[in-house]
Amino acid sequence: MGDSTRIAATAALLGDPARANILAALMDGRALTAKELAYAAHVTPQTASGHLAKLSDGGLLAVEKQGRHRYYRLASPLVGQMLEGVMAVAGPEPPRSSTWRGGEALRMARTCYDHLAGRLGVALADALLARGHVALGSDGGEVTEAGQNFLDAFGASPAPGRRVFCRPCLDWSERRPHLAGRLGAALASRCFELGWVAQQRDTRALVIPEIGWRGFRETFGIVLEN
Amino acid sequence: MGDSTRIAATAALLGDPARANILAALMDGRALTAKELAYAAHVTPQTASGHLAKLSDGGLLAVEKQGRHRYYRLASPLVGQMLEGVMAVAGPEPPRSSTWRGGEALRMARTCYDHLAGRLGVALADALLARGHVALGSDGGEVTEAGQNFLDAFGASPAPGRRVFCRPCLDWSERRPHLAGRLGAALASRCFELGWVAQQRDTRALVIPEIGWRGFRETFGIVLEN
DNA sequence: GTCATGCTTCGGCCGCCGCCGAAGTGAAGG
DNA sequence: CCTTCACTTCGGCGGCGGCCGAAGCATGAC
Structure with a gap:
């Protein structure tokens, strides 16, 4: 009947x-x-296979055959957004009893699509907000003139001319917005270029080498505990 | 173990x-x-009661006692956004076999939070896009100068000064973006003021009186079938 | 007090679905 | 050819969870 059966499904x-x-x-x-996904989900390959079939049928995943492997990925950015929506509501897990260092690293710094x-x-x-380089509303934001100059100097001016798109993206672990958009x-990408952050294998968590800590402190006044 | 159990829950x-x-x-x-919710969900009050308890415990609903009634509402706008995210992925239900006029009306015009x-x-x-009044990216948009003049004349300039926030919001029935944000x-709100659209009881579907059809046609060149 | 109403709790039934072991496909490599 | 590896399909087990009828609290009206 209703349209909500599709939502429920x-x-x-x-x-x-x-x-x-x-x-x-x-x-x-x-x-x-x-x-790999079976391992990530902590189930046997048979079980994972069933889940993957369901997710594909449901249009959440796209699959690509390559030799005897099958590569699965999110079917569209929409799916990612949906997940972020659910994460935002599910919220940060209740204060975890220390241990679990990977999670800690994820909460410290990670990638979210193409941004930090x-x-x-x-x-x-x-x-950026405190220094008046960007002005942010709940729906979107824009870069000030001072901000534009700062970004130019830093080497991170977004692509075409004056039109700068910037959007707050709710951080699921911090419950506060970080910057998305161009x-x-x-x-x-500038931070990667400078070597201030680096990707790791098999995780979205980022490594911040000494030069990164220094850079973030000297350029942005950022000092993170832990 | 991971954090995803919370997502799953x-x-x-x-x-x-x-x-x-x-x-x-x-x-x-x-x-x-x-x-009312039991009726909407097509289940008996006992069953609905169980569901409502779960949704409240899960933090999705807030409840307010009033006499011998209990009023339930979404716990936060975040929950609404999450639902929109899921709807966007679930997509429009497969072409409905006509009938169901309420659904048709909903797909024609409805409110989405505070916008159309x-x-x-x-x-x-x-x-607005075709006339160059707004420029839209996937992350946000901005109003052009011509657009600002047009909006001033129309009586719908968003609040403070030059800073205009505008954001595309994916329409779940059309799968194309409409305008959200300020x-x-x-x-x-200007369309309501002009009497071009009107709210109805018990539904988000909007009525468009004759004056509205004319207004949308003459001012925006909009002619909707059906 | 008694009754009606709105909602929740209890108990039992039933079905769906996740799980894994084992067997089946299909592709690479010798 | 046969082996190996990645993945899927099959079959059966087990349990979680949604459903409703009936009974239990409340609150409000009389």
Whole structure:
């Protein structure tokens, strides 16, 4: 009957821990094999296969055959946005009893699509905001003139001319906005370029070498605990 | 283990048709009694009671006692955004076999928070875009100078000075963006003011009287079929 | 007090779905 | 050819969870 059966069907796909694990593992846009996803979801390959079939049928995943591997990835950015929406509501897990260092790293700094998230991402947004380089509303934001000059000097001016798109993106671990949009992407890519942050294998968590800590402190006044 | 169990738990709340119906019925922000929601979900009051308890425990609904009634509403706008995210992915239901006039009306014109959605909302966005009054990216948009003049004349300039926030919001029935943000809100409120659209009881669907059809045609060049 | 109403709790039934072991496909490599 | 590896399909087990009838609290009206 109602249209909501479709909503329920889609939501039910996310409503299983194994499937949620699979989707979370794909959040950064990479394509992973069925086996890797089985490992990420903590289930056997048979079980994962069933889940992957359901997710594909439901239009959440796209699959690509390559030799005897099958690479799965999110079917569209829409799916990622949906997941972020659910994460924002699900909220940060209740204060975890220390341990679990990977999670800690994720909360410190990670990628969110093509921009920076985690405490680092939020601190960056705060810094730009506090210095009047960007003005942010709940719906979008814009770069001030001073901000434009600053970005030019930093080497992170987003692409075409004066038109700068910038959008707050709710950080699921911090529950506060970080910068997305072209501005967020430009900032992130400049930080990679400078070697202030670096990707790791098999995780969205970022490494911040000494030069990065120094850079963020001297350029943005960011000092993160821990 | 991971954080995704929380995601799964939250998503599982949406993954039941009855609960999805309940949430969909609350999407417009109204507060409804348990009985009304039971009716909306097509289940008995006992069953609905169980669902409502789960949704409240999960933090998706807020409840307010009033005499012997209990009014339920969405706990926060975040929940609404999450639902829109899921709807966007779930997509428009497969072409409905006519009948169901309420659904047709909803797809023609409805409110989405404080702005206009449905075919009307999308057409409005298209018109402003085609005339060069707004420039839209996937992350945000801005009003051109010509657009600002047009909006001033129309009486729908968003609040403070030059800073105009505008954001595309994916329309779940049309799968195309309509205008949200302050601009969307200002446009909608001006349309209400002019009597071009009117609210109805118990539905987010909007009525468009003759004067509205004329206004949209003459001012924006919008002519909607049906 | 008694009654009606709105909502919740209890108990039992039933079905769906996630899980894994085992067997089946299909592609690479020798 | 046969082996290996990645992945899927099959079959059966087990349990979670949605459903409703009936009974239990409340609140408000009389």
